[in-house]
Amino acid sequence: MEDILEILRELKPGVALDENTELVNSRILDSLTMLRLVGKLSSEFEVVITARDVLPENFANARAIAALIDRLVARRDDED
Amino acid sequence: MASYNSFLFLLLYFGGTFVLYSLLPKKYKYLALLAGSWFYYFISTRGNVWALAVTTAVVYGAALWMDAVKARFKKDKATLDKDQRKLRKAADRRKLSLIFGVSATLTVALLLVTKYANFAVETVNSLFGTALANTRIAQPLGVSFYTLEAVSYLYDVKTDRVRATKNPLKLSLFLSFFLTVVEGPIARYDDLGVQLGEGARFDCDRFVRGAERVLWGLFKKVVLADRAAQYASLMFTDFQKYNGAMALLGVLLYTLQLYSEFSGIMDVVCGCGEMMGLTLPENFRQPFFSQSVGEFWSRWHMTLGAWLKEYVFYPLSLSKGFQKLSEKAGARLTPYYAGLAPASIAMFAVWFLCGFWHGAGWKYVAYGLYYYVLMMLGSYTEPLSKRVCDKLGIRRETSKWFHVFRILRTFALVNLGMLIFNAAGLRKAFKMLAFIGTNFFRAVPGKVLLTDFNLRVPDYVVLALATAALIAVSVMRERGVDPRDRFARLPFALRFVLLLFFTLLLIIIGAYGHDYGPVDLIYANF
Numbered sequence: 001m002e003d004i005l006e007i008l009r010e011l012k013p014g015v016a017l018d019e020n021t022e023l024v025n026s027r028i029l030d031s032l033t034m035l036r037l038v039g040k041l042s043s044e045f046e047v048v049i050t051a052r053d054v055l056p057e058n059f060a061n062a063r064a065i066a067a068l069i070d071r072l073v074a075r076r077d078d079e080d
Numbered sequence: 081m082a083s084y085n086s087f088l089f090l091l092l093y094f095g096g097t098f099v100l101y102s103l104l105p106k107k108y109k110y111l112a113l114l115a116g117s118w119f120y121y122f123i124s125t126r127g128n129v130w131a132l133a134v135t136t137a138v139v140y141g142a143a144l145w146m147d148a149v150k151a152r153f154k155k156d157k158a159t160l161d162k163d164q165r166k167l168r169k170a171a172d173r174r175k176l177s178l179i180f181g182v183s184a185t186l187t188v189a190l191l192l193v194t195k196y197a198n199f200a201v202e203t204v205n206s207l208f209g210t211a212l213a214n215t216r217i218a219q220p221l222g223v224s225f226y227t228l229e230a231v232s233y234l235y236d237v238k239t240d241r242v243r244a245t246k247n248p249l250k251l252s253l254f255l256s257f258f259l260t261v262v263e264g265p266i267a268r269y270d271d272l273g274v275q276l277g278e279g280a281r282f283d284c285d286r287f288v289r290g291a292e293r294v295l296w297g298l299f300k301k302v303v304l305a306d307r308a309a310q311y312a313s314l315m316f317t318d319f320q321k322y323n324g325a326m327a328l329l330g331v332l333l334y335t336l337q338l339y340s341e342f343s344g345i346m347d348v349v350c351g352c353g354e355m356m357g358l359t360l361p362e363n364f365r366q367p368f369f370s371q372s373v374g375e376f377w378s379r380w381h382m383t384l385g386a387w388l389k390e391y392v393f394y395p396l397s398l399s400k401g402f403q404k405l406s407e408k409a410g411a412r413l414t415p416y417y418a419g420l421a422p423a424s425i426a427m428f429a430v431w432f433l434c435g436f437w438h439g440a441g442w443k444y445v446a447y448g449l450y451y452y453v454l455m456m457l458g459s460y461t462e463p464l465s466k467r468v469c470d471k472l473g474i475r476r477e478t479s480k481w482f483h484v485f486r487i488l489r490t491f492a493l494v495n496l497g498m499l500i501f502n503a504a505g506l507r508k509a510f511k512m513l514a515f516i517g518t519n520f521f522r523a524v525p526g527k528v529l530l531t532d533f534n535l536r537v538p539d540y541v542v543l544a545l546a547t548a549a550l551i552a553v554s555v556m557r558e559r560g561v562d563p564r565d566r567f568a569r570l571p572f573a574l575r576f577v578l579l580l581f582f583t584l585l586l587i588i589i590g591a592y593g594h595d596y597g598p599v600d601l602i603y604a605n606f
Binding site: 014015027030031032034035036038039049050051052054055 | 378
């Protein structure tokens with residue numbers, strides 16, 4: 001969780017963020033920031049995030065992102 | 081076509097469907113909605129239903145086929161070893177992509193042929209001096225809206241977001257639903273489609289709240305939009321007879337017309353949905369409080385923006401090709417620009433499509449690309465703008481003045497976009513813009529305001545007061561206060577009297593009668 005918050009803080013300096021901060025409805029994550037976030041998450045956690053994963057519910061807050069990463073790691077391990 | 085704000089629609093189509101919907105048991109309520117939707121669509125199009133029928137059939141078959149491919153894999157999974165599973169998965173993925181690609185192409189091809197064929201013919205004629213005849217294909221009602229819903233359903237089935245429905249009637253209802261088929265909102269199957277199929281029991285509170293929203297929507301349409309239209313439509317055709325200030329007012333009133341009409345109709349359809357216990361997706365969220373054009377598009381016609389983002393922007397910019405491009409850019413550029421470079425290409429596709437979706441004409445493409453250029457300018461100069469603000473000591477996140485400046489800047493840019501959008505061609509748009517700049521204070525007799533625009537002094541007063549009411553409600557909403565919640569706290573008898581009064585007010589000050597021709601819904605033509 002802390003890794004994810006760190007990435008978010010790096011992308012959005014000056015915005016107070018915790019694990020429950022609403023990211024999509026509050027427009028903290030606009031489309032371009034979302035792309036940069038996906039890039040950073042993919043390289044940090046070595047997962048493949050596709051367009052079908054980029055749903056508002058998967059990026060609603062840091063906890064939802066952590067749950068998504070867990071699922072993607074499981075999917076990757078399953079495929080390996 | 082019976083417009084959503086007409087008595088015919090509200091009493092016959094909505095009223096009739098509502099009665100049937102209320103009488104049927106929950107399990108069969110969708111049949112009432114389906115009957116109402118088919119009846120409305122058939123009468124409104126005078127039987128021109130072939131395109132919608134073909135789209136429904138193609139989408140229904142393709143979605144079931146994709147589901148069957150996935151079900152077969154699930155069934156066989158246990159019997160396959162790891163390598164076989166990998167090979168089978170790759171083969172299935174290709175099969176799913178093929179089914180999706182062919183069915184989505186067919187669906188979009190129907191949109192292109194019925195909406196853009198004549199535009200293509202005219203473009204070829206003007207480029208090559210040929211004299212090809214226009215086609216006689218009539219544009220099917222709602223084709224721009226239900227096509228997007230159809231493609232989203234196919235994509236969602238392909239990507240496991242929804243299961244394909246086995247009931248063709250439920251899919252047909254989703255695509256032809258009478259409250260959304262003409263102007264949206266553009267819904268997704270896992271949201272509205274499921275609700276329509278399940279139906280909802282009568283709820284008195286939701287019924288009353290829905291009715292309140294319908295009244296507010298009608299107010300925006302018949303009191304505000306249709307009055308603003310009287311001035312704006314003449315000004316866009318004859319602006320040279322007046323002066324720049326009056327032409328500028330024409331642009332502002334067109335923006336007011338489009339907003340109050342489109343958002344008003346959304347209030348009517350969402351309110352009607354609420355009366356039946358259905359929650360339709362929202363299309364507007366106080367767009368004129370936006371601080372950037374990007375934010376504006378996330379508050380204006382939200383369901384179109386969301387569709388383009390989910391089904392064009394992300395699939396393109398997260399595709400393997402774009403990821404490779406991003407990696408290459410990363411080797412040469414700073415992380416910010418490395419991310420922006422491939423996104424710029426995906427954004428071009430989004431804004432080209434956004435413009436082109438609005439209409440078959442180059443001015444609509446220019447309208448979309450206008451926003452593309454603005455957004456790219458904003459994004460590429462973002463680091464510079466941040467540095468300038470830091471140097472000047474402007475705290476961008478907290479400064480109230482900067483906040484107001486950004487809202488006003490966005491408002492001005494949006495109005496410029498509206499000028500392009502509504503002018504009869506790009507040349508006329510530039511002419512009007514130049515006219516505003518060069519003839520702003522040209523002397524024009526004040527009496528023209530009362531003689532030329534079919535508006536009298538009381539009309540201007542109503543227009544000003546209604547605009548003030550619209551702004552007041554928007555400010556309340558922006559501050560997180562829902563006026564309907566406040567209204568709901570009043571005693572029931574007082575609420576009833578006020579609603580009655582508001583209905584009477586609508587009848588008295590609505591812009592209809594022998595002086596006004598009915599104003600067609602702008603978005604119904606898209």
